[in-house]
Amino acid sequence: MDLCSRKDLSGWIYPTALLCIYGFFTYMRPSEPFLTPYLTGPVHNLTIEQVTNFVFPVWTYSYLVILFPVFILTDYLRYKPVIILQGLSYIICWVLLLFARGVPAMQGLEFMYGMVTATEVAYFSYIYSVVDTEHYQKVTSYCRSITLVGFTVASVLGQLLVSLAGLSYFYLNAISLVSVSIAFLSSLWLPMPKKSMFFHRRATEDPTGRTSEDPKATRENEDARSTELENTSIDPDADNMDIEKNFCKVLWLLCKDIKECYSSSQLIYWSLWWALATAGYNQVINYVQVLWEHVEPAQNSTIYNGGVEAVSTFLGALSSLSVGYVKVNWEMSGELALAIFSAVNAGALFLMDYSFNIWMCYAGYLVFKASYMLLITIATFQIAVNLSMERYALMFGMNTFVALVLQTILTIIVVDNRGLGLDIVTQFLVYGSYFAVIAGIFFARSLYVIVTMCCKRHKKEESTNIVEENQL
Numbered sequence: 001m002d003l004c005s006r007k008d009l010s011g012w013i014y015p016t017a018l019l020c021i022y023g024f025f026t027y028m029r030p031s032e033p034f035l036t037p038y039l040t041g042p043v044h045n046l047t048i049e050q051v052t053n054f055v056f057p058v059w060t061y062s063y064l065v066i067l068f069p070v071f072i073l074t075d076y077l078r079y080k081p082v083i084i085l086q087g088l089s090y091i092i093c094w095v096l097l098l099f100a101r102g103v104p105a106m107q108g109l110e111f112m113y114g115m116v117t118a119t120e121v122a123y124f125s126y127i128y129s130v131v132d133t134e135h136y137q138k139v140t141s142y143c144r145s146i147t148l149v150g151f152t153v154a155s156v157l158g159q160l161l162v163s164l165a166g167l168s169y170f171y172l173n174a175i176s177l178v179s180v181s182i183a184f185l186s187s188l189w190l191p192m193p194k195k196s197m198f199f200h201r202r203a204t205e206d207p208t209g210r211t212s213e214d215p216k217a218t219r220e221n222e223d224a225r226s227t228e229l230e231n232t233s234i235d236p237d238a239d240n241m242d243i244e245k246n247f248c249k250v251l252w253l254l255c256k257d258i259k260e261c262y263s264s265s266q267l268i269y270w271s272l273w274w275a276l277a278t279a280g281y282n283q284v285i286n287y288v289q290v291l292w293e294h295v296e297p298a299q300n301s302t303i304y305n306g307g308v309e310a311v312s313t314f315l316g317a318l319s320s321l322s323v324g325y326v327k328v329n330w331e332m333s334g335e336l337a338l339a340i341f342s343a344v345n346a347g348a349l350f351l352m353d354y355s356f357n358i359w360m361c362y363a364g365y366l367v368f369k370a371s372y373m374l375l376i377t378i379a380t381f382q383i384a385v386n387l388s389m390e391r392y393a394l395m396f397g398m399n400t401f402v403a404l405v406l407q408t409i410l411t412i413i414v415v416d417n418r419g420l421g422l423d424i425v426t427q428f429l430v431y432g433s434y435f436a437v438i439a440g441i442f443f444a445r446s447l448y449v450i451v452t453m454c455c456k457r458h459k460k461e462e463s464t465n466i467v468e469e470n471q472l
Contacts (some may be wrong), residue, residue, distance in 0.1 A: 011131070011132075012130075012131040012132065012135045012139065014191070014212075015130045015190060015191055016127060016131065016135075016139045016142055016143070016184055017128065018187075018189055018190050019123070019126060019127055019143055019190065020082070020142055020143060021183075021186045022087070022123070022186045022187050022190075023123065023143055023146045023150060023152040023183075024147075024149065024183075025150065025179045025182045025183035025186065025470070026087070026090060026123075026147075026150070026179075026180055027146075027147045027148075027150030027151045027154065028088075028133050028150040028151075028153055028157075028176075028179045029154050029155045029176040029179060029180065030154045030155070030158030030161065030172050030175055030176060030306070031097075031158060031172035031173040031176045032151075032154060032155070032158070032160070032176070032291070032309070032445060033155055033158055033305035033306040033307065033308070033309045034158060034162065034172060034289075034303075034305055034447040035289060035294050035304070036051060036289035036292070036296075037169060037298035037303065037305075038097075038169035038170070038173065039051050039106065040206055040293060040298075041169060041298065041299070043169070043170055044101060044106070045047065046103065046106070048290060048293060048294065048424070050103055051106075051290060052287065052290050052415065052416040052424060052427075053415060053416060053421050054102060054103055054107070054417060055106045055109075055110055056110065056132070056286055056287065056290075056415070057110075057411045057412075057415050057416050058107045058110035058111055058114070059110040059111075059113050059114050059117075059286065059412070060114075060286070060404070060407055060408050061109040061114070061116065061408060062110065062113075062114025062118075062409045063114040063117050063118055063404055063454050064401075064407075064408050065114075065406065066114055066115055067118045067397075067400065067401055067404060068401060069292060070082065070115075070119055071117045071121055072290075072396050073105075073392075073426045074121050074122045074125065075125075078129065078190050078192065078194075078450075079122045079125060079126035079129060079193055080122075080126065080187075080190050080191075080192045080288050081122075081219060082119050082122035082245070083119070083122045083123060083126060083187045083190065084184070084187050084188065085115070085119055086115070086119035086120070086122065086123065086187075087180065087187045088184060088185030089112050089113075089115040089116045089119065090116055090180035090183065090184065090329045091177065091180055091181055092110055092112050093112045093113050093116065093180075093185055094173060094176050094177035094180060095177065096108060096109040096112065097109055098170065098173050098174060098177060107287060110168065121397065123143070124143070124144075124461075126190070126193065127139045127143055128442065129193035129194075130193050138258035141238075145317075148316075148317050149315055151309070151313055152310050152313050152314060153156045153326075154176075154179075154305045155283065155292055155307070155309040155310035155313065156306065156307070156310045157175075157304030158172055158306040159304060159305075159307040159310070160375060162302070162303075162306065163302055163304070164245045176383070191306070196235060197411065216344050217272075230471060239435040247424075253284060265384075266382075267383060267395075269335060269442075269445060270334070270379050270383055271339045271379075271383065271395065271399050271402075272400075273375070273438070273442060274376065274379045274380075274383070274399045275378060275402040275403040275406060276403075276406065276438050277345075277372065277375065277376070277435075278347075278399070278400070278403035278407075279377070279403045279404070279406035279407040279410060280410075280431055280434050280435055280438070281372050281433055282403070282407050283410055283411070283414075283415075283432055284349065284368065284428075287415070287424065287427060287428075288365060289305060290424045291352060291353075291361065291424050291425075291428055292305060292358065292361055292362075294424050295355070295356065295357070295358050295361050296358035296361075303358075304362070308361055308362045308365060308366065312365060312366050312369040312370065314368050315366060315369070315370040315373075315419040316370050316372075316373030316374075317373070318370075318377050319370045319371075319373050319374035319377070322374070324330040333391050333446070333450075334378070334382060335442050335445045335449055336442075336443075336446035336450070337378065337442040337444035338375060338378075338379075338438075338442045338446075339439050339440075339441075339446050340439075340446075340448065341371045341375050342375075342435050342436075342438045342439035342442060343435075343436065343439035343443075344367065344371045345367075345368050345371050345372060345435045345439075346432050346433070346434075346435035346438075347367075347432075348364040348365070348367040348368040348369060348371070348430040348437040349364065349428055349431050349432035349435060350429075351363070351367075352364035352365060352368075352428060353366040353429050353432055354427040380396075383395060383396070383399075410430075410434070414427055414430050415427060
């Protein structure tokens, strides 16, 4: 291996390895599947109603408020400071969980967890700013898969420590605090990127993020939008740069890109499902432990939340992996797949809601999470194949924001005590009905697409027959 290839190898391996270490330890939280039993147990002694209607909704509200400013600041600050902020937020969350008491303290915890989830964009964007384009596919698979590994290991470890060692939930949270502290320390060693997608761009980059070694060729091939972005590029070493002016220009270009991202009707429908389903999925994930606690209180028997989370994550990973091996004309049957599996999700939620057996609840959850992971992978692929790197990140950021708006509306109406403040059983009835409505929307859309394509094919065949008859 020559000197250049060694330098290239070390150039992407070092930041990728550090980011994977960070990702593993941030997701290696064995206390996560047992959060609700811990809050309602003897340590915190909160009621189910307090947890459901007063504590958990704060996460949704804070996530929504923080997301957009963090999305802009992440790019402007070039990722690393935001990753460090996320690591620090994790530590604050678990310190509060271990040592703070009362509803206001737990609401503060949920606010900080909203900061954690809002800053995830930095983790998934950082690596693209420090490695070359040829390594994107490889580093993406590493950074995303390590989070699944961390979550699965944490869930299995938590279940084993609870079931076999009889460890209390307090010590599980202590282990989680140690894990996120290791992640925070590893984030300090990440190299600082010299570029970002919008504010700090290299002059030789084209709109897809590829770098040309020939500046003359790059200038000849750039389009108008790339030129605009170059003009707004912020050089951190230039003292006389008008940052406020450039900030406004970048925001204007972001709005322009958003309009172009949603110019395709097909992408609009995939994004619509993505936002609708993600809002419902987040609600289910946020409150499913409350339902399990209602069906089978942790004080009465050993619970298996950790094992279920590990199995559901594994099934989700398998279903996501299977998408790459399925040959389907998604343009024609994509909406039908969305409709069918949304109906499956609705059925799984109704099963969980009407069942008095914890194992039936667990089974419904496994089906629900695997189906969602399958569909979100398909939607992600369909959206990403037609977009450049900048628009890929921008569109997913917008879809996440729309999903959060919908989730906030659901939370205010269904969960929050200032709204209907429904009990957990009625809540899951609403969530099941919500996915049934999504299934109905996309069944209607899929029928329209299939009928339209059949009519076009029929007209084409008729025109072909007429041409053949005229030739005869």
